[in-house]
Amino acid sequence: MATGVIVVMVIIALLAPLIAPSDPIAQPDIIGLKNLAPSLGHPFGTDSYSRDILSRCIYGARISLTVAALATAIAVTFGTLYGAIAGFVGGAVDTVLMRFVDAALAIPRVLLLIAILALWNGLPLWLLIVVLGATGWFGLSRMVRAQVLSLRELDFVAAARAVGATGPRILLRHILPNVLPTVIVAATLGIGHVIILEAGLSYLGLGVQPPSASWGSIIQDGADQIGTAWWISLFPGLLIVTTAIACNSLGDALRAAFDPRESAVMMAELDA
């Protein structure tokens, strides 16, 4: 079910130009066609510039999902390597790396994002992705470090040393594959989280810049008319909720499938 929702969303995003009934930024008649309630011609209605909400939502899926996927990819790659190095090397390196993570985790992520993003005026999309990625790896790195710490004491690591494998080889070939289940689960949960974060930031005007639209920025378009033209905000909102829930339940299912014992610990770590 969850997988189905995610697959449908991805297909919609990929085929946006084929599916969307009209151009998402075309303003055919600002006066006559503005703020139309949902109808057969405009299933999701139109906004105050007479743009078709359904088309905007379909194109918005591209941006929302791209941002979420790339930001999560950055966070997961960096967090995994960072945590793995800290755990594998140990000693002073570990202490320094992990004290930095502790410090970073002390600052709420949203606050950190607002502080960073407010520095730019007219933020390019790639930068938004990088910033979302760069603030999303702390919890994961801690989790990976904890796993690597216990994995490196196991006999098969000693066995790998005993056949002459180098440190980096042991880490990449023998230890990291064992951490993979954790990383996959974290990535799935992370995507749902970033979709919501990006929506929140776009809602605050700090995320995706007009005229391109993400689901979050469409909600923002309709925010001041929520009493009269509720459809502008409602439909992208439903899409965000649906996708985020799908990601989370997929993540939970994967976690249960990989190792039911770990779930309690992982929950606590990911929330951090």
Added chain:
Amino acid sequence: MTEPLLAVSDLRTYFHDGGAVARAVDGVSFDIARGETVAVVGESGSGKSVTALSILRLIRTPGRIEPASSMMFEGRELLALSESEMREIRGNRIAMIFQEPMSALNPVLTVGEQIAEVVRVHTDASRHEAWERAIEMLALAGMSAPRERASEYPHQLSGGMRQRVMIAMALVLRPALLIADEPTTALDVTIQAQILELLQRLQQQFGMAVLLITHDLGVVAEVADRVVVMYGGEVVETGTAATVLRAPHHPYTEGLMSAMPRLDQRTERLVTIPGVVPPSTAWPSGCRFRDRCSYAWERCEVEHPPLYAVGENHESRCHIAVEPLRRAEPHIPLAARVGADQ
């Protein structure tokens, strides 16, 4: 005499923890000739596994091999080699197999990959060549349907098959020396015999030497040429397997022998050696075995016994060698008198 394959002399491996120093291996010397099987025997805490890891220089901080130690292997001083030269030797010239084959195999790599990995680390064989060598080695290690087995993961195999994989992994590059740390302890008795037989067959086929670490004297009797008995981080008795097992000199070896259950002598209770190995941070003065010994006298408290020659190629670290009459007067060891509070 020809030069031994490995000559360990005065090996000291100490673990430094704050102010305390644990002298786990404390001045151990022995030789292994090419093609020979030497068994290192001793109970837990005697230093035998640390000795094995020291030879491969796999001791990790806070452990350290002390500077005066020496390990000559194929004419080279292992302790003088750089870390990358040492890596060249591990798995290639000296290989090791571990006690517990389940945890010593990586659960997320197929067994074929793990054997091929060794080949790839040490040679410039292609992925395909390495894979073929892995399969060939699995077949030599007595694995039926090696091509199918190579693509399986460790959890799909039985304990005996896993140990065959470990052996294949260790021997795929035909090392000159195999260190086997309790290779059969974790296995069923029926499988133990098969694995020992396999090791002996491959040893002859490849002409390699084996350093067998075990506490099972039955295994020693079956495969070893020579025996090194360790106690308290030291060698307490060495000699040919036949001599040491038939006529043990050191009271500790004697104790190990009588602690072995025998089929031909029905006894009410199994014989044990009273007490435990003392902590390696505080070896007793004099003889390290004295509190558990039925012959110990005053001399054993004050004078640390050297290795006395007690026969041809037979040495023992016991003062009885120079005061043989003491053997006629056994008494209850101190450790048994103070009771079970140790």
